[in-house]
Amino acid sequence: MIKWTAIFLVIALVAALFGFTDIASGAAHIAQIIFFTFIALVVITGILAITIFKKN
Template sequence: MLSWAIAFFVLALLAALFGFTGIAGAAAGIAKILFFVFLVLLVISALAHALRGRPPV
């Protein structure tokens, strides 16, 4: 999912470079949403891993 956020960020930069402000704004918005979704999933995954701990031996 992080790769999608990076791809939309690059698309936004290229669109802004060529003057397509509407496309640049939309792509930047999508990249921002995907980045925050990635961060939330990362935190949930880290918490689940920390709470699970080691299995009993």
């Protein structure tokens, strides 16, 4: 998932460099959504690993 975030970030940077502001804005927004989804999944997995999947 981080790979897709990096891809959309590069697309946003290249589009901004060439002046395609609408494309850059859209790609940056998609990258931001994917990134925060990834962070949420990491936090949820970490909490579950500490609580539910803890071995005695």
